[in-house]
Amino acid sequence: xxxxxxxxxxxxxxxxxxxxxxxxxxxxxxxxxxxxxxxxxxxxxxxxxxxxxxxxxxxxxxxxxxxxxxxxxxxxxxxxxxxxxxxxxxxxxxxxxxxxxxxxxxxxxxxxxxxxxxxxxxxxxxxxxxxxxxxxxxxxxxxxxxxxxxxxxxxxxxxxxxxxxxxxxxxxxxxxxxxxxxxxxxxxxxxxxxxxxxxxxxxxxxxxxxxxxxxxxxxxxxxxxxxxxxxxxxxxxxxxxxxxxxxxxxxxxxxxxxxxxxxxxxxxxxxxxxxxxxxxxxxxxxxxxxxxxxxxxxxxxxxxxxxxxxxxxxxxxxxxxxxxxxxxxxx
Amino acid sequence: xxxxxxxxxxxxxxxxxxxxxxxxxxxxxxxxxxxxxxxxxxxxxxxxxxxxxxxxxxxxxxxxxxxxxxxxxxxxxxxxxxxxxxxxxxxxxxxxxxxxxxxxxxxxxxxxxxxxxxxxxxxxxxxxxxxxxxxxxxxxxxxxxxxxxxxxxxxxxxxxxxxxxxxxxxxxxxxxxxxxxxxxxxxxxxxxxxxxxxxxxxxxxxxxxxxxxxxxxxxxxxxxxxxxxxxxxxxxxxxxxxxxxxxxxxxxxxxxxxxxxxxxxxxxxxxxxxxxxxxxxxxxxxxxxxxxxxxxxxxxxxxxxxxxxxxxxxxxxxxxxxxxxxxxxxx
DNA sequence: TTGAAAGCGGTACCAT
DNA sequence: ATGGTACCGCTTTCAA
Numbered sequence: 001x002x003x004x005x006x007x008x009x010x011x012x013x014x015x016x017x018x019x020x021x022x023x024x025x026x027x028x029x030x031x032x033x034x035x036x037x038x039x040x041x042x043x044x045x046x047x048x049x050x051x052x053x054x055x056x057x058x059x060x061x062x063x064x065x066x067x068x069x070x071x072x073x074x075x076x077x078x079x080x081x082x083x084x085x086x087x088x089x090x091x092x093x094x095x096x097x098x099x100x101x102x103x104x105x106x107x108x109x110x111x112x113x114x115x116x117x118x119x120x121x122x123x124x125x126x127x128x129x130x131x132x133x134x135x136x137x138x139x140x141x142x143x144x145x146x147x148x149x150x151x152x153x154x155x156x157x158x159x160x161x162x163x164x165x166x167x168x169x170x171x172x173x174x175x176x177x178x179x180x181x182x183x184x185x186x187x188x189x190x191x192x193x194x195x196x197x198x199x200x201x202x203x204x205x206x207x208x209x210x211x212x213x214x215x216x217x218x219x220x221x222x223x224x225x226x227x228x229x230x231x232x233x234x235x236x237x238x239x240x241x242x243x244x245x246x247x248x249x250x251x252x253x254x255x256x257x258x259x260x261x262x263x264x265x266x267x268x269x270x271x272x273x274x275x276x277x278x279x280x281x282x283x284x285x286x287x288x289x290x291x292x293x294x295x296x297x298x299x300x301x302x303x304x305x306x307x308x309x310x311x312x313x314x315x316x317x318x319x320x321x322x323x324x325x326x327x328x329x330x331x
Numbered sequence: 332x333x334x335x336x337x338x339x340x341x342x343x344x345x346x347x348x349x350x351x352x353x354x355x356x357x358x359x360x361x362x363x364x365x366x367x368x369x370x371x372x373x374x375x376x377x378x379x380x381x382x383x384x385x386x387x388x389x390x391x392x393x394x395x396x397x398x399x400x401x402x403x404x405x406x407x408x409x410x411x412x413x414x415x416x417x418x419x420x421x422x423x424x425x426x427x428x429x430x431x432x433x434x435x436x437x438x439x440x441x442x443x444x445x446x447x448x449x450x451x452x453x454x455x456x457x458x459x460x461x462x463x464x465x466x467x468x469x470x471x472x473x474x475x476x477x478x479x480x481x482x483x484x485x486x487x488x489x490x491x492x493x494x495x496x497x498x499x500x501x502x503x504x505x506x507x508x509x510x511x512x513x514x515x516x517x518x519x520x521x522x523x524x525x526x527x528x529x530x531x532x533x534x535x536x537x538x539x540x541x542x543x544x545x546x547x548x549x550x551x552x553x554x555x556x557x558x559x560x561x562x563x564x565x566x567x568x569x570x571x572x573x574x575x576x577x578x579x580x581x582x583x584x585x586x587x588x589x590x591x592x593x594x595x596x597x598x599x600x601x602x603x604x605x606x607x608x609x610x611x612x613x614x615x616x617x618x619x620x621x622x623x624x625x626x627x628x629x630x631x632x633x634x635x636x637x638x639x640x641x642x643x644x645x646x647x648x649x650x651x652x653x654x655x656x657x658x659x660x661x662x
Numbered sequence: 663t664t665g666a667a668a669g670c671g672g673t674a675c676c677a678t
Numbered sequence: 679a680t681g682g683t684a685c686c687g688c689t690t691t692c693a694a
Contacts, residue, residue, distance in 0.1 A: 002670090002671055002672080003671060003672060004671080004672095012680075012681085013680065013681045013682075014671090014672080014673095014681090014682095015673085015674080015680070015681055015682075015683090016679085016680060016681075018672070018673060018674080019679090019680085021672090022673085026679060026680085027679070027680085028679060028680090031679075031680080045442070045443050046443075046671080046672070047384070047445065047670080047671050047672065048443060048444050048445050048672095049380050049381075049383035049384040049387075049389065049445060049670080049671080049672090050380075050384050050670070050671035050672035050673085050686090051671080051672060051673080052380035052383070052384075052672095052686095053378070053380040053381050053383075053384050053670090053671080053672070053673095053685095053686050053687065053688085054671090054672055054673045054674085054685085054686055055672090055673075055686090056380075056686080058380065058444065060423070060444075063424075067409065068399070068405055068408055068409045068412070069402075069405050069406045069409035071400075071402060071405070071604070074399055074400050074402070074405035075400045077399055077424070078398065078399045078400035078426060081399070081424055081425070081426055082426060085425070085437075090423050090425070090440070090441075090444060091423070091424050091425075092391070092421050092422070092423055092424075093394075093408070093412055093422050093423075093424040094412070094416070094421070094422075095409060095412055095413060106416075109421070110421075111376070112376050112377075112379060113379050113389065113391075113421060114378065114379050114380060222607050222608065223607075248604075251607075251608045254610070255610065258610060273402070273579075273605065274604065274605070274608045276553050276554075276582075277553065277582045277605045277608040277609050278608050278609070278610060279585070279586065279589060279609060279610040333686090333687055333688085334687060334688060335687080343664075343665085344664065344665045344666075345665090345666095345687090345688080345689095346664070346665055346666075346667095346689085346690080347663085347664060347665075348688095349688065349689060349690085350663095350664090350689095352688090353689080357663060357664085358663070358664085359663060359664090362663080362664085377687080377688070378686085378687050378688065380686085380687080380688090381670090381686070381687035381688035381689085382687085382688055382689080383670095383688090384670045384671065384672085384686090384687080384688070384689095385669085385670055385687090385688055385689045385690085386670090386688090386689075387670080
């Protein structure tokens with residue numbers, strides 16, 4: 001069933017059927033009704049490929065993320081997908097993992113499908129050496145980065161000032177007398193590095209020394225983090241508070257503390273469901289996905305509508321105080 | 332840049348360029364090399380819409396799930412997306428929520444995009460009354476249901492025997508002397524109902540009475556579940572073990588137990604990351620997504636290759652014993 | 663091995 | 679308000 005069949009059955013030309021389909025005002029009510037009736041009766045749906053070929057768009061946005069089974073990305077994708085749909089777009093999802101070759105390959109796959117734009121979720125897409133794949137992509141379609149920073153033509157970033165957030169946390173901990181702050185991180189993405197910078201900046205701000213052995217890289221696994229932290233404690237590394245680059249790591253740290261029957265402030269990152277699950281509930285940093293995602297989609301629609309939009313938008317994070325650390329009144 | 336440009340620049344016809352692009356053997360090596368060189372030099376990518384229009388496929392599979400921010404669905408989508416990509420498909424993601432109207436609407440949106448097949452993740456898509464939308468969809472493309480059961484022409488289901496799993500758990504608990512088992516559930520999807528049936532079947536199997544007030548529906552929120560369970564305890568409802576339809580609910584229950592300084596067996600469902608996060612780590616049921624998803628994709632590729640595949644595949648669940656309940660040796 | 667040309671199913675311009 | 683038709687960029691059949 002195609003537009004020719006509908007035209008024939010309704011006794012009009014395909015041009016008129018097309019007008020009806022696209023809600024053109026230049027159709028008489030009588031004709032419109034007649035055509036619509038046939039369309040409904042035949043349960044006709046226009047061929048999206050043919051439309052795409054003409055209009056050069058199928059209203060599909062490519063979403064790239066490293067791993068959607070990670071609660072943080074899952075939440076981001078969930079928000080983005082919903083917002084895109086509100087705007088009449090579909091979301092083509094592509095999970096790349098952390099391998100650069102895959103990221104490049106998948107980005108090209110998305111572009112080959114002629115998506116209208118690409119949204120990169122997470123800073124894992126900013127490589128430290130070579131961002132040429134993003135640069136090339138941006139030559140074809142707008143590239144929006146959520147929670148990452150890549151400054152190139154036709155790329156737009158919406159992110160949270162995680163560096164400041166971590167620095168602030170160091171400051172808050174120090175203010176309450178915690179001066180040996182263990183910092184656990186997993187990846188060295190742009191975001192990962194920002195947080196480390198924040199950690200160091202926070203220490204400087206508080207005139208605290210940076211201690212090499214208090215900044216440790218751990219695998220992204222609760223059990224392994226737990227083992228690492230237990231190991232640190234058994235090796236008598238001295239620390240009186242823990243900050244992490246991700247809630248998951250903090251949960252591992254909590255398990256270590258529990259095992260060693262110790263207690264100290266712990267601050268996670270991402271305000272994920274894990275922070276509520278752990279016991280005690282984790283104090284964590286909300287990096288404001290609920291704000292970032294709508295902002296990103298606004299940017300996107302602005303860009304596609306050829307409006308002028310800022311290339312960069314920074315939002316400050318928010319500390320969510322649960323059981324593992326509370327700001328005292330005076331601080 | 333289109334196939335005509337490439338043809339012109341390489342001094343051949345578009346037919347030949349097309350052959351080169353599609354790896355046809357009927358092209359001389361010389362011609363092939365010449366054309367490929369131009370293609371590379373011009374960074375030409377064939378227009379997917381035009382291809383789609385001809386071949387009537389863009390190799391895109393629609394994925395419907397109710398909520399991808401739920402860890403269970405996130406994991407399923409993650410697996411499915413990766414497997415599809417291995418097979419050269421892209422995934423068009425669509426999160427519907429639980430509203431039937433939305434489910435219908437979004438299913439039609441996917442079909443309008445001419446996806447090659449639809450994968451429904453979760454039993455939430457089997458409505459108790461009206462599954463006509465699925466039936467209609469299946470008239471156009473194969474419909475695969477992961478962890479749900481809908482028996483209609485051109486629909487294929489891969490699911491886990493959750494009823495048996497719950498029943499078995501009741502049996503195991505009873506064997507260790509727990510006879511007043513609280514069952515917490517949230518939704519009454521097909522899966523939700525199966526589990527309830529399993530709970531009742533388990534009780535019958537053990538000659539235990541079904542107690543109305545030990546089967547309670549709760550909101551899908553840790554804090555609210557906790558409040559509910561605390562409330563039950565304060566109302567002196569007697570129970571000595573807890574089973575839930577989802578890990579999240581079990582986490583809430585654990586929080587209640589912690590608050591009331593009580594301890595008893597708790598068994599969650601889904602083997603999600605939440606089960607590892609909670610403290611103590613939750614004993615939970617693995618509904619075998621790692622097996623279900625590959626099986627589903629195998630089915631799908633079989634169907635699209637016009638091979639004969641079974642319409643239904645059932646896999647048994649597996650109890651993952653962590654800290655909140657262990658099977659003793661003799662049981 | 664290669665090319666010409668007919669579709670695929672729409673959109674939109676130009677007439678009427 | 680309506681119709682005729684060129685065109686979007688590719689695949690594929692048929693001839694040569």
